[in-house]
Amino acid sequence: xxxxxxxxxxxxxxxxxxxxxxxxxxxxxxxxxxxxxxxxxxxxxxxxxxxxxxxxxxxxxxxxxxxxxxxxxxxxxxxxxxxxxxxxxxxxxxxxxxxxxxxxxxxxxxxxxxxxxxxxxxxxxxxxxxxxxxxxxxxxxxxxxxxxxxxxxxxxxxxxxxxxxxxxxxxxxx
Ligand SMILES: NC(=O)N[C@H]1NC(=O)NC1=O
Numbered sequence: 001x002x003x004x005x006x007x008x009x010x011x012x013x014x015x016x017x018x019x020x021x022x023x024x025x026x027x028x029x030x031x032x033x034x035x036x037x038x039x040x041x042x043x044x045x046x047x048x049x050x051x052x053x054x055x056x057x058x059x060x061x062x063x064x065x066x067x068x069x070x071x072x073x074x075x076x077x078x079x080x081x082x083x084x085x086x087x088x089x090x091x092x093x094x095x096x097x098x099x100x101x102x103x104x105x106x107x108x109x110x111x112x113x114x115x116x117x118x119x120x121x122x123x124x125x126x127x128x129x130x131x132x133x134x135x136x137x138x139x140x141x142x143x144x145x146x147x148x149x150x151x152x153x154x155x156x157x158x159x160x161x162x163x164x165x166x167x168x169x170x171x172x173x174x
Pocket of ligand 1: 023
């Protein structure tokens with residue numbers, strides 16, 4: 001992907017292309033469009049990260065709340081975003097048996113009850129067993145530490161989604 005092509009995009013096309021690099025948060029790509037021209041993809045990622053870390057705690061929690069549960073209602077009803085569907089599928093979340101779905105439901109519910117936002121982990125970097133293990137483990141964190149931990153996962157998801165966009169033909173996405 002040629003960065004000059006990206007830098008020439010209108011904000012409408014930029015948001016269309018990068019709008020879901022942070023799940024259901026097109027506001028972030030709409031905001032960082034102002035920083036053009038970008039040097040390269042790493043520069044785009046750095047602006048996204050900067051935007052996120054400058055948010056107040058409520059904004060960070062808001063980003064987390066835009067994420068669907070892993071193996072949750074959206075997956076069951078087929079309403080995940082294309083990116084999330086692919087990530088959850090790769091992590092084995094689409095082929096859980098009914099006992100595993102119930103286990104995920106219980107752990108996700110307990111987590112949301114405790115923290116007020118959903119459990120977020122970069123599904124592409126974790127297998128099913130790691131996800132269940134992390135979910136149980138992170139339930140022990142305090143709220144502030146866990147919010148930051150989850151935001152680190154959002155950054156990883158974002159980084160991989162950005163890379164995916166570079167690898168695919170930019171024109172087919174517009
Ligand atoms: N809840 C949660 O972690 N959701 C996600 N993780 C990921 O890699 N894609 C998602 O949608």
